[in-house]
Structure formats: C-alpha cells, structure tokens
Amino acid sequence: MTTGTRKTHDFCWINLMTPEAERARAFFGALFGWTYGEMPGVPGSQLILVGGRTAGALMDLSAPNMPPDIPAHIGVMVKVESVDAAVAKVASLGGSAEPAFDVLDNGRMAMCTDPNGAVFSVWQPKKQDGMDVDSHAPGAPSWYETLTSDLGRATSFYAALFGWKLEDQCPVPGMTYTLFKLDKVPVGGAMQLMPEHMGDVPPHWGTSFAVTNADATARLAVELGGSLCIPVSELAGVGRFALLKSPQGVSFHIVEWASFPDVAAS
Secondary structure: OEEOOOOOOOEEEEEEEEOOHHHHHHHHHHHHOOEEEEOOOOOOEEEEEEOOEEEEEEEEOOOOOOOOOOOOEEEEEEEOOOHHHHHHHHHHOOOEEOOOEEEOOOEEEEEEEOOOOOEEEEEEEOOOOOOOOOOOOOOOEEEEEEEEOOHHHHHHHHHHHHOOEEEEEOOOOOOOEEEEEEOOEEEEEEEEOOHHHHOOOOOEEEEEEEOOOHHHHHHHHHHOOOEEEEEEEEEOOOEEEEEEEOOOOOEEEEEEEOOOOOOEEO
C-alpha cells in the first residue's frame, strides 16, 4: 500500500485514454465513485478524484490535441528526478523513448517503450507532484504489472532504470511472478505472457483498482454496460481479482485485497 505523494521511482499517475469521454466518466463514476476536476490548459482532460484525492486524468481521445489512432487504454507514469536523464538511460538499456516535453508548468514527461514493447511514461514534477490517493482506497489505482514476452529481459531493464529490487514468486505452479520493490515495498510486478492462454496480447502495463467486493463490482460493471473478460478468481494470500473492460474499450483489473501489509509514503 502506498500513501501520500509518491516517491521517486514509484508509479505516480495514470492517464485513462478513452473515446466517448462523457460516457466513460459516468461509467467509472458509477463503478468506483470517481468524481472529476478541471485541468486548465489541457483540452479534453479532467482530473480523476477518489475521495477528493488525485489519482490521475481521464483524457478524451477525440480532443483536438490528441494524435490519431491511439487505442483506448490506461497509461502509467513513474516519477523521476530528471526526465531527460531517464530518456537517455532507457535508450542505453535497449528501450526507446519519444522526445521529452513540458506539460505547461506542471512537469516534464516522456513516453517510453521497454525492450519488449510495453509502453510507460516518466514524469518529472514541477507544480504537479502526481497522485496522492491512498492505494488501498476503494476505486484507487492500487497495483501495476507488466505482461511481457521476455520476463528476464523486462525485469532487468526496469531494475536498472528505476533501481527496483526483484523478488521472484511462484503464485501458481509453473508460473513465475516477479515483484518490483522500492525501498523494500512492492510497487508493481511482472509476468510472462502465455500465448496459449492470452492469444496475441502484446506486452503492456496494466492497472488494478482496489475494491471492497470484487464479485459485486464485476456484476455492477456488466450492469453498466462493461464486459467481464476474466471472471473473478482467487489467488491464495493475495485476494480476489477480475479483468474488466469499459463500454468504451478500456481494459482494467479490479482487486479485493486479502492482505496488503506494506506501506510506503514520501
């Protein structure tokens, strides 16, 4: 669990990129209790608020400032001290990055791609530190994991880039799951893509949102027009989770934690 403003090299923001933004706001508002705030100077974007605290932004893919052909998705950001230094390091480690740019006077960012093709962003805060919602709060971004085509290559890349420590686990027989730890606290994870179960899903980063009742939340998502992609399942000692998709095509996980004892705060 993470509380307060995020530390350097922790996940600090999500961008929920969606068509039909008004309908998407209504869907997630009804599902998670989100409310929204203004983002002056960023057309088509609104702050995502969970219990009055900032979690990220919901961004309208039809806004005039958006490049064409961006799919509906949730983008993740990691806080860094220097975006430009991070971009250079990404390239040196076998990844790639778009040119860094300033987001008004809020901060500086760059979109990056790891050596296996998963996209993430780095954020150097100025006026906007990023999210400050508690990661265990219902409706909050609570966990981040990359599904990847080469687990060893991906975990080595992120360990070198962000200084994350690696801890391999075996939650089910035959599957290795790697925890990413920052100052001994888990901040995310990585898992090998299994084509026999996942088809042609490309490497990517996914976001899980905390809920108090996974079964009830999954039912509500379907009632609201969403889709249940992976039914609610239980992972011993971790909790209950499911993969959902919004009516606008945004995929996301929900997780009802059984235990989440580690706490990090800046």
